[in-house]
Amino acid sequence: MVWLTLSWPASSTPILLRTAEAKQPTPAFVGAGSCAASACHNANFAHGDRSSEYTHWITRDRHAKAFEILFDERSRAIQKNLGQSTPATNDARCLKCHVTPEWEPAIEVKTPHLRSDGVSCESCHGPAGGWLQHHHLASWRTLSAAEKRRRGMRDTETISGRAQLCATCHVGSPGLEVDHDLIAAGHPRLAFEFTAYHASMPRHWPDVKDRDAGAHRRGRADFEARAWVIGQLASAHAALQLLADRAGDRKNSWPDFARQDCAACHHTLRVPSVWQPRPGKIGDARWSEWELALVPRALQACGVEMTVLNEFQAARASGWRDRGKAAAAARIAADSLKRLLDADSPIRDNLGVDFVRGILINETVSTESNRDRAIQAALALRALERSHADRKLPLPGTFRQAITDFTRSVSWSPELDPPTIRRRFP
Amino acid sequence: MNGISMRSTIVILLTSAAAAVVGLGGSSPLPSVHAAQDKNAPKPTKMYYGTLACSNAGCHDNPANPNQKDIILCNYDEVRIWSTQDKHRIANKVLTSERGKQMAKLLDIKGDITKEPACVSCHGVLVENEKLIHKPSFSLDEGVSCGACHGMNKEWVAKHSDFLERETWRAMSRKVKEEHYGMNDLWDPEKRAGLCVSCHVGNAAEGKVVTHTMYAAGHPPLPGVEIASFSDAMPRHWKYLSEKSPKVQKILEYDPTMAELERTQLVVVSALVSLRESMNLLAAQADVGAMPEKGEGWPEFAQFDCYACHHDLKAKSWRQARGYAGKPGRPDMRPWPTVLAPLAILHAAKGAPDAEKKLAKEFRDKAKDLSEAFTAQPFGEPKAVAKAARSASQWADGLLKELRSVRFDRPAAQRLLGGMGKESKARLLDFDSARQFGWAFRSIQAELDPQSLKESETAKLLKDFEDQLKLDLPKGQVEIGNDYLKEALDRLNNFEPELFHQRFDQLLRKAERKAK
Numbered sequence: 034m035v036w037l038t039l040s041w042p043a044s045s046t047p048i049l050l051r052t053a054e055a056k057q058p059t060p061a062f063v064g065a066g067s068c069a070a071s072a073c074h075n076a077n078f079a080h081g082d083r084s085s086e087y088t089h090w091i092t093r094d095r096h097a098k099a100f101e102i103l104f105d106e107r108s109r110a111i112q113k114n115l116g117q118s119t120p121a122t123n124d125a126r127c128l129k130c131h132v133t134p135e136w137e138p139a140i141e142v143k144t145p146h147l148r149s150d151g152v153s154c155e156s157c158h159g160p161a162g163g164w165l166q167h168h169h170l171a172s173w174r175t176l177s178a179a180e181k182r183r184r185g186m187r188d189t190e191t192i193s194g195r196a197q198l199c200a201t202c203h204v205g206s207p208g209l210e211v212d213h214d215l216i217a218a219g220h221p222r223l224a225f226e227f228t229a230y231h232a233s234m235p236r237h238w239p240d241v242k243d244r245d246a247g248a249h250r251r252g253r254a255d256f257e258a259r260a261w262v263i264g265q266l267a268s269a270h271a272a273l274q275l276l277a278d279r280a281g282d283r284k285n286s287w288p289d290f291a292r293q294d295c296a297a298c299h300h301t302l303r304v305p306s307v308w309q310p311r312p313g314k315i316g317d318a319r320w321s322e323w324e325l326a327l328v329p330r331a332l333q334a335c336g337v338e339m340t341v342l343n344e345f346q347a348a349r350a351s352g353w354r355d356r357g358k359a360a361a362a363a364r365i366a367a368d369s370l371k372r373l374l375d376a377d378s379p380i381r382d383n384l385g386v387d388f389v390r391g392i393l394i395n396e397t398v399s400t401e402s403n404r405d406r407a408i409q410a411a412l413a414l415r416a417l418e419r420s421h422a423d424r425k426l427p428l429p430g431t432f433r434q435a436i437t438d439f440t441r442s443v444s445w446s447p448e449l450d451p452p453t454i455r456r457r458f459p
Numbered sequence: 460m461n462g463i464s465m466r467s468t469i470v471i472l473l474t475s476a477a478a479a480v481v482g483l484g485g486s487s488p489l490p491s492v493h494a495a496q497d498k499n500a501p502k503p504t505k506m507y508y509g510t511l512a513c514s515n516a517g518c519h520d521n522p523a524n525p526n527q528k529d530i531i532l533c534n535y536d537e538v539r540i541w542s543t544q545d546k547h548r549i550a551n552k553v554l555t556s557e558r559g560k561q562m563a564k565l566l567d568i569k570g571d572i573t574k575e576p577a578c579v580s581c582h583g584v585l586v587e588n589e590k591l592i593h594k595p596s597f598s599l600d601e602g603v604s605c606g607a608c609h610g611m612n613k614e615w616v617a618k619h620s621d622f623l624e625r626e627t628w629r630a631m632s633r634k635v636k637e638e639h640y641g642m643n644d645l646w647d648p649e650k651r652a653g654l655c656v657s658c659h660v661g662n663a664a665e666g667k668v669v670t671h672t673m674y675a676a677g678h679p680p681l682p683g684v685e686i687a688s689f690s691d692a693m694p695r696h697w698k699y700l701s702e703k704s705p706k707v708q709k710i711l712e713y714d715p716t717m718a719e720l721e722r723t724q725l726v727v728v729s730a731l732v733s734l735r736e737s738m739n740l741l742a743a744q745a746d747v748g749a750m751p752e753k754g755e756g757w758p759e760f761a762q763f764d765c766y767a768c769h770h771d772l773k774a775k776s777w778r779q780a781r782g783y784a785g786k787p788g789r790p791d792m793r794p795w796p797t798v799l800a801p802l803a804i805l806h807a808a809k810g811a812p813d814a815e816k817k818l819a820k821e822f823r824d825k826a827k828d829l830s831e832a833f834t835a836q837p838f839g840e841p842k843a844v845a846k847a848a849r850s851a852s853q854w855a856d857g858l859l860k861e862l863r864s865v866r867f868d869r870p871a872a873q874r875l876l877g878g879m880g881k882e883s884k885a886r887l888l889d890f891d892s893a894r895q896f897g898w899a900f901r902s903i904q905a906e907l908d909p910q911s912l913k914e915s916e917t918a919k920l921l922k923d924f925e926d927q928l929k930l931d932l933p934k935g936q937v938e939i940g941n942d943y944l945k946e947a948l949d950r951l952n953n954f955e956p957e958l959f960h961q962r963f964d965q966l967l968r969k970a971e972r973k974a975k
Contacts, residue, residue: 069474108781114779114782114783114787115787116786117785171855181958207632212788213788213789213837214786214787214788214789215787215788216788217777217778217779217783217787217788217789218779218783218787218788219779219787222772248582286836286837287836287837288838289837290788291838295772296770298676298768299769299770299772300769300771301769301770301771301948301951301952302680302765302769302948302952303945303948303952304940304941304944304948306677308675315565315566315672315675315676316670316671316672316673316674316675316676316760317672317675336597
């Protein structure tokens with residue numbers, strides 16, 4: 034396993050999962066056009082076919098429109114609200130997620146169309162200058178994963194590598210951050226859950242590679258369950274990294290509400306209030322539950338020692354008023370999660386019926402007073418349901434009904450609230 | 460509106476007459492009397508009276524006593540009105556309601572909540588020395604009772620009720636009555652408003668502070684206040700000076716030939732007093748925040764615009780469409796105390812464009828400093844906030860002094876209505892700010908042209924306003940934290956600024972046409 038650097042050089046452009054040994058100049062981008070020869074990745078074959086990756090991406094994947102959206106009315110409004118005279122289409126802050134994290138004016142000298150491709154091949158697979166000429170040759174296949182990475186091709190094969198790549202933008206990383214200023218200006222809030230996004234993305238690779246051990250060496254029947262666990266860790270890691278970075282550097286404005294629970298403040302005032310009877314410190318902001326709420330369950334699935342869980346809980350319990358303490362706690366927890374992610378296969382066993390039961394019973398908290406947590410629980414249940422189906426181990430009917438009921442209840446169905454579900458649930 | 464209801468239940472407490480005067484700005488504009496120099500003149504001494512001290516002996520609870528008409532100058536019915544209709548009467552009782560109990564539990568108040576200083580400082584009379592209680596009359600349960608506003612002092616209570624002394628008493632100026640006998644000069648609109656807002660906005664020095672933790676525990680949100688409207692809703696147990704008999708007017712140093720529009724005056728004065736006192740409170744809290752060892756005190760969320768955060772999130776957001784004065788996503792201060800200040804500017808300038816421009820620029824600069832301090836970082840930079848707030852408070856105080864020599868006559872009131880149109884259009888108003896305009900309009904127009912409020916088109920627009928803003932304050936001695944608060948919050952949550960502006964514009968244009 035390659036050792037991936039954790040620390041982001043503070044002053045430089047954040048680089049996606051740059052390997053320790055790859056401290057060379059950033060390899061050149063060649064642009065998606067270089068992948069799109071019909072003999073290569075632009076064939077007209079079925080979904081997931083080996084030579085039609087570009088075709089599927091360009092015709093179905095929203096990532097291909099990531100740049101285009103910067104022209105729209107919302108993007109213009111965001112820049113106006115932020116007091117930015119630079120259009121979004123030319124603002125590095127936008128282009129780093131809407132094109133590629135390495136975006137800077139210099140990389141477009143040789144590839145002037147890079148930005149108009151949006152989030153294209155190299156945004157995830159890595160700048161291809163160092164491997165374009167080689168990767169289609171038989172000798173490429175003899176290279177180790179580490180060697181491929183050294184040449185600039187990123188790890189999209191392991192779940193851990195893939196989830197961390199997505200999290201770079203979809204949760205954020207230092208320098209690639211949707212903070213509260215940006216959200217208030219009009220940018221949608223980020224709420225990433227790996228399995229849900231993975232399931233809805235039009236995949237340009239064969240599913241069987243992920244899910245079928247017979248079809249591919251990396252295939253796993255419990256792919257969905259593993260993806261859920263690793264996705265949780267990757268999201269939490271990214272969120273804690275962001276928190277540690279934001280709080281730790283006094284040059285940054287603080288607090289960043291984007292790291293806090295939206296609904297703690299953004300709820301209308303009402304009589305009677307669902308908020309007031311709750312225990313705990315009242316009237317204060319708290320960390321967002323979105324990336325953190327279900328991490329203890331994911332850690333439980335990994336069978337990790339208690340220290341990791343304790344470190345994580347300490348970060349979660351730290352207040353925001355003392356930014357130094359918050360940064361330190363977040364940093365420790367993020368580092369531990371990173372070590373787990375680097376191991377890539379931390380799951381103790383196939384997550385079975387008991388695990389699903391645990392989530393149903395313990396995580397279906399009031400959907401109104403903590404909707405983030407409830408939605409995360411619903412997404413976890415859906416992923417675990419898919420995992421059971423993949424393994425041809427269908428869940429009992431009562432479970433499926435309870436999952437359906439609960440999922441419906443987080444969609445604000447008035448007649449289905451968690452207590453009702455718990456009463457129904459055996 | 461919850462805030463309103465809260466107000467009505469809040470008790471005004473003066474910890475001492477002197478404390479009340481400090482921070483309420485200058486004294487009466489009228490000449491003071493010689494007793495001020497008299498070395499033998501008394502100093503007020505504290506005594507906590509209950510309402511029995513005021514209602515006995517056929518005094519303030521005796522409206523049927525016609526014999527005293529020429530002897531007593533009041534209405535004889537003050538205690539009766541207060542005790543049967545005024546919410547201040549139940550201010551202490553509400554502390555033991557369901558909501559009060561919930562708050563005590565969430566705030567971890569272990570002792571008797573009806574004596575908890577953080578609550579009683581507004582919800583009744585905070586007794587600082589039990590030895591000074593007037594045992595025959597005092598009862599904490601009476602809430603915000605007579606002395607809380609008029610002054611808890613022995614000298615004036617004794618002197619003004621002694622028939623043998625009445626001529627001496629009447630000959631004294633308001634200033635002497637206040638300074639030497641401890642009877643607060645509530646005839647002065649600036650002082651009266653200052654007393655009201657010491658609870659309805661807050662006063663750190665007097666321990667009258669509603670924190671965000673209290674809100675989160677269930678305290679209804681404090682709304683904006685407009686003292687003319689709020690006084691009428693109490694209801695008033697007094698008359699405006701212009702409504703009193705000539706004899707009383709003379710004693711109270713009021714010149715009827717000036718024909719001052721007292722409600723209009725109160726609207727403008729109380730707007731500035733609210734601004735000054737909210738800035739003082741803000742400065743006091745930001746000061747604490749600027750001391751790192753006491754860092755927990757800031758941000759005090761109660762100082763921020765409630766609805767900057769407390770709103771549902773929508774894909775089509777009017778906030779985002781409107782844009783932001785500072786940086787987006789950084790809560791600004793509560794806007795309502797500032798929105799009527801331009802009316803005071805307009806009035807002080809007496810229609811002179813240069814004077815108006817100068818004052819308007821001063822005000823804009825203060826507002827800009829505040830806004831920059833608030834958005835320099837999320838939750839503001841406390842040192843800069845304190846500095847800007849203090850400066851804004853001084854500015855408001857200075858303008859209040861200027862206003863003392865400007866008459867509130869009919870042309871002035873007409874000018875204020877005109878100014879309201881311009882000011883309300885200057886930006887999208889939030890719910891509390893829109894209510895300030897709504898109340899101010901009603902109070903001024905009720906004095907300028909009371910008939911017009913009943914005309915069908917205006918009445919319809921006002922009804923529409925009521926549906927949007929719930930300007931009618933709750934009547935009677937019921938706790939506002941239940942039905943009224945629920946309705947008010949519904950209005951708040953459904954408030955559409957664009958619709959308000961459209962309707963308010965119609966209302967003002969109608970008033971303008973009528974005036975012409």
